[in-house]
Amino acid sequence: MNPVEYKAETVEEAIRLAQADLGAYDDEMQVTVKEKGSKGFLGIFGSRESIIEVSLLDKHWERKLHDFLKGILKNFDEETFSEVKLVGRTYRVRIEGEEVARLIGKHGKTVAALQHILNIYANRMAPTKVNVTVDIGDYRLERKKLVEEIAHRTAKSAISRRSKIVMEPMFAFERRLVHEVISQYEDLKSYSVGLEPYRKVVVEYRDRKYSYDKAFDSKRRRYENVRTNSGRQSA
Numbered sequence: 001m002n003p004v005e006y007k008a009e010t011v012e013e014a015i016r017l018a019q020a021d022l023g024a025y026d027d028e029m030q031v032t033v034k035e036k037g038s039k040g041f042l043g044i045f046g047s048r049e050s051i052i053e054v055s056l057l058d059k060h061w062e063r064k065l066h067d068f069l070k071g072i073l074k075n076f077d078e079e080t081f082s083e084v085k086l087v088g089r090t091y092r093v094r095i096e097g098e099e100v101a102r103l104i105g106k107h108g109k110t111v112a113a114l115q116h117i118l119n120i121y122a123n124r125m126a127p128t129k130v131n132v133t134v135d136i137g138d139y140r141l142e143r144k145k146l147v148e149e150i151a152h153r154t155a156k157s158a159i160s161r162r163s164k165i166v167m168e169p170m171f172a173f174e175r176r177l178v179h180e181v182i183s184q185y186e187d188l189k190s191y192s193v194g195l196e197p198y199r200k201v202v203v204e205y206r207d208r209k210y211s212y213d214k215a216f217d218s219k220r221r222r223y224e225n226v227r228t229n230s231g232r233q234s235a
Helices: 011-022 058-073 106-125 139-161 172-182 214-234
Strands: 004-008 029-035 050-056 081-087 090-096 131-136 164-166 188-193 200-205
Touching: 004 011, 011 029, 011 050, 058 081, 058 090, 058 106, 090 106, 106 131, 106 139, 131 139, 139 164, 139 172, 139 188, 139 200, 172 188, 172 200
Parallel strands: 090 131
Antiparallel strands: 004 050, 029 050, 081 090, 164 200, 188 200
């Protein structure tokens, strides 16, 4: 966020004012003293206010999102460990526990809903556009393997049927995995359609039988024109 300016009789009072206004702890703020201020002669004449500039550190936003997450996790009976880390513009949320299956849900629907809610909250509180990824146990690693398997099966099906297949809604990282897999198949192309959180990947067969290389065709035409012109000149 951009630095916010605060004024008070003393630097300490300005800092306390900033803490109350921003809802931040001491170690979550970066404070720059612009003017120390002075009481002036007899505390009246020539007095100047103290002026500070305050910027919030990443740990402030991490703590806010973590507090919100813990409020959600209270609705589950299982004891869980959770942490939030901001990397670039992505909040990486990790949740561990002995019984976290309910947090994942059937086909990952619960973790998808949780991630969607956290994304909304994070973007409302943060000053810039951010993303949130949620990993529960080894879900993302296991999901990665599964999505790659599904993508390969979908690719083979699209080729055998010579048709277009619309896949189920996926997370952004899952769609990227699908696009990477489909790019390995020469006769296929993939693209995404729809709005979050229902955005899907479309895998489409490209009939290359009647296609041609436009660059090669253009070179061939130029070559034929050169031969024609040369023939005319020699004649």
